[in-house]
Amino acid sequence: MSALTQDTGQKTSVAAISILASGSMALAKLVVGFAIGSLALISEALHSSIDLVATIITWAVVRVSDRPADDEHHYGHGKFESLSALGVTALLYLLAGGILVEAYSRLREGTAPPTISAIPFVVLVIDIAVNFWRARALHRAARETRSQALEADALHFASDVLGSFAVIAGLALAGFGFWWGDAAAAIAVAIMIGFLGLKMTRATVETLLDRAPEGVTEKAEAAIRTVPGIVDVERTRVRMVGPTYFIDTIAKVPRTYPIDRVEEIKGKAQSAVREALGDADLTFTAVPVARDNESVRERIMVIARNSGLAVHHVTVHDLGEKLIVSIDLEVDGEMPLVEAHDVAHHLEHHIRDEFGEDVEVDTHIEPLEPELPHGTDAAPERVAAIRAALSEIAAGGAIHDIHNVRVRDTDAGEIVNFHCRAAPSMSVIRVHQGVDEIERALRRAFPSIKRVISHAEPPRA
Numbered sequence: 001m002s003a004l005t006q007d008t009g010q011k012t013s014v015a016a017i018s019i020l021a022s023g024s025m026a027l028a029k030l031v032v033g034f035a036i037g038s039l040a041l042i043s044e045a046l047h048s049s050i051d052l053v054a055t056i057i058t059w060a061v062v063r064v065s066d067r068p069a070d071d072e073h074h075y076g077h078g079k080f081e082s083l084s085a086l087g088v089t090a091l092l093y094l095l096a097g098g099i100l101v102e103a104y105s106r107l108r109e110g111t112a113p114p115t116i117s118a119i120p121f122v123v124l125v126i127d128i129a130v131n132f133w134r135a136r137a138l139h140r141a142a143r144e145t146r147s148q149a150l151e152a153d154a155l156h157f158a159s160d161v162l163g164s165f166a167v168i169a170g171l172a173l174a175g176f177g178f179w180w181g182d183a184a185a186a187i188a189v190a191i192m193i194g195f196l197g198l199k200m201t202r203a204t205v206e207t208l209l210d211r212a213p214e215g216v217t218e219k220a221e222a223a224i225r226t227v228p229g230i231v232d233v234e235r236t237r238v239r240m241v242g243p244t245y246f247i248d249t250i251a252k253v254p255r256t257y258p259i260d261r262v263e264e265i266k267g268k269a270q271s272a273v274r275e276a277l278g279d280a281d282l283t284f285t286a287v288p289v290a291r292d293n294e295s296v297r298e299r300i301m302v303i304a305r306n307s308g309l310a311v312h313h314v315t316v317h318d319l320g321e322k323l324i325v326s327i328d329l330e331v332d333g334e335m336p337l338v339e340a341h342d343v344a345h346h347l348e349h350h351i352r353d354e355f356g357e358d359v360e361v362d363t364h365i366e367p368l369e370p371e372l373p374h375g376t377d378a379a380p381e382r383v384a385a386i387r388a389a390l391s392e393i394a395a396g397g398a399i400h401d402i403h404n405v406r407v408r409d410t411d412a413g414e415i416v417n418f419h420c421r422a423a424p425s426m427s428v429i430r431v432h433q434g435v436d437e438i439e440r441a442l443r444r445a446f447p448s449i450k451r452v453i454s455h456a457e458p459p460r461a
Contacts, residue, residue: 017134023052025127025160032123038114039106040170040185041124043099044163047193048127050091086204092197099190106183114182116175124164131160159196163189212238213245216277220247223276229253229265231289245280247273255288256298262286296355300325303350309343310368323359325351333367340365369412378407378414386446390418393441398422399434399456413450416442424458431456 026048033041114120138154170185221233231252238247251269253262266284273280290299296316304311310330317324329347331340344363351361378386387405394402401421408415420438422431439452 017137019052019056025130026052028123029127032120036115036117036120038120038167038171038174038182039099039102040167040182040189041114041120043095043103043186043189044127044160044167046095046099047092047163047189048160050088050095053088053091086201089197089200089204092193092200096190096193096197099186099193103183103186103190106186107180114171114174116171120171121168124168128161128164131157131164135161159192162192166192213240216240216245219276220245220249220273220280220282223272224249224251224269227265227268227272229257229261230269231291234287243279245277246283247280248283248285250285250287252289253286254291254294255302256291256294257288296323296325299354300327300351303354304329304347307347307350309347311347313364321358323355325355325359325361326364327361328364328366330366330368337365375408375410375415378409383407386416386442386449387418389445390438390442393438393445394420397434397438398426398430399438401459410450414446414448416449416452417455418452419455419457421459422456 026045029041029045029048033039033045135154135157138157142154166185166188170181170183170188173181173184216238217236220238221236224230224233224236231254234250234252236247236249238245240246249269251265253265257265266286269284270282273282290302297314300314300316301311304327311327312330313326313328315326327347329344331343335343344365348361348363352359383405386407387402390402390405394400399420399422402418404417404419406417420435422434435454435456439454442452443449
C-alpha cells in the first residue's frame with residue numbers, strides 16, 4: 001500500500017470517528033440544555049453541532065484533497081482542505097455572534113437561572129473526556145499527515161473542552177444564586193469560539209496566499225547544500241498545498257559538468273529534500289557557473305562544448321605574458337575544408353574572447369571518428385606477430401611484461417590494445433613517456449595500425 005493511500009485512509013478513519021463523537025455529544029448537550037434552560041449549555045451544544053458539520057466536511061474533503069495532480073490541478077487537490085477550513089471558520093463566527101446577541105439580551109432583560117441538577121454536570125464531564133481524547137487523536141493524525149482540515153478539527157474539539165469547563169463554571173455560579181452566571185458562561189464560550197476562528201483564519205489564509213511555512217526554506221536549502229557538486233543555492237521558494245511542500249530552487253553547479261552529472265545532482269537534491277521534509281516536490285533549476293579554481297584547459301573545453309564541437313588533446317603553454325593553445329578539432333570527414341576552417345576560426349575567436357586577443361591558438365582539424373565503427377578480431381597469427389613485436393620493443397626497458405594483447409580490424413585501420421607493467425615508484429610522466437615510445441615504435445613497424453591503446457599497471461603483489 002502506498003504512503004498516499006495510507007494517509008488518506010488514516011485521515012478518513014479519524015474523521016469518521018470524529019463524526020460519531022461530535023454528533024452524539026452535541027445531541028446530548030442540546031437536549032439537556034433545553035431541559036434545564038441553560039443558554040451556556042445550548043451554546044456549547046450548537047458549537048459542537050458546528051464541529052459536527054465541520055467534521056462531515058472534513059471527512060468529505062480529505063477524500064478529495066489527497067487525489068494526485070491532474071490536467072486541471074497541476075499541484076494536486078490539497079487546497080480543498082484550506083477552503084473547507086475557511087468555510088467552517090465562517091460558521092464559527094456566525095455562531096459566536098448569535099451567542100453574544102442572545103447572552104447580552106438575557107443580561108439586559110434578566111432571566112431565571114437554569115434548573116440545576118447532576119445530569120448536566122455528568123454530560124459535561126463525559127463531553128470533556130470524549131473531546132480531549134478526540135482532540136489528541138486528531139492532532140496526532142494531522143501532524144503525521146500534515147492535514148490542515150484535521151488540524152482545524154482538532155482545534156474544534158480542544159475548544160469544546162475549554163467551552164465545557166466554562167459551562168460548568170456558569171452552571172455552578174447559577175447554582176450558588178448568581179443568575180447571570182449562565183449568560184456569562186455563554187459569552188465566554190462565544191469569545192473562545194472567536195479566538196479559535198481567528199487562529200484558524202490566520203493559518204488558512206497564509207496557506208491560500210502561499211506563505212512559506214516557517215523554517216521549511218532553511219531546511220530545504222540545508223538539504224540541497226549537502227549534495228556534492230552544488231556550488232551554491234541562489235534562491236529557494238516554498239509553498240504548501242495540502243500536506244505537500246512544493247519547492248522551487250535555483251542552484252549553481254560547475255559549468256564543466258556534463259549534462260548527465262547535472263541530472264544526477266538533481267536526483268540527489270530531490271532525495272535529500274524528501275528525507276529532510278517528507279512529502280516534498282522539488283523543481284530544480286541548475287545554473288552553470290565558473291569556479292575560481294577552473295583551469296585554462298577546463299575553460300577551453302567548456303567553450304568547445306557550448307559550441308557543440310568535439311575537441312581533444314588540448315595543450316596549453318604559459319609563456320609568462322602569452323598563452324599558447326593547441327587543439328585537435330574533430331569535424332565531419334566529408335566536410336569541405338573551407339567550412340571546416342570556418343568552424344575552427346569561430347572556435348579560436350571564442351577562445352580569444354575568453355582569454356584576450358594576444359592568446360595564440362592553433363587548431364588541428366581531423367575527421368570525426370565514427371561513433372560505432374565496424375570491427376572484427378584480427379587473425380591469431382597477426383595478434384601473435386604484434387605481441388612479439390611489442391615484447392621486443394619493450395625488452396630491457398622500464399616498461400615490461402607486455403600481456404593481454406588484442407588486435408581488431410576496423411574500416412579505419414587496426415586498433416591495438418595491450419597491458420604492461422612498470423615499477424610502482426615510477427611517476428605517471430615517466431610511465432607515459434615510456435609507453436609513448438613503445439606505441440610510436442609499433443606504428444613505425446606496422447603502418448596499418450591506426451591507434452594503440454595501452455594500460456600500465458604496477459607488478460602483481
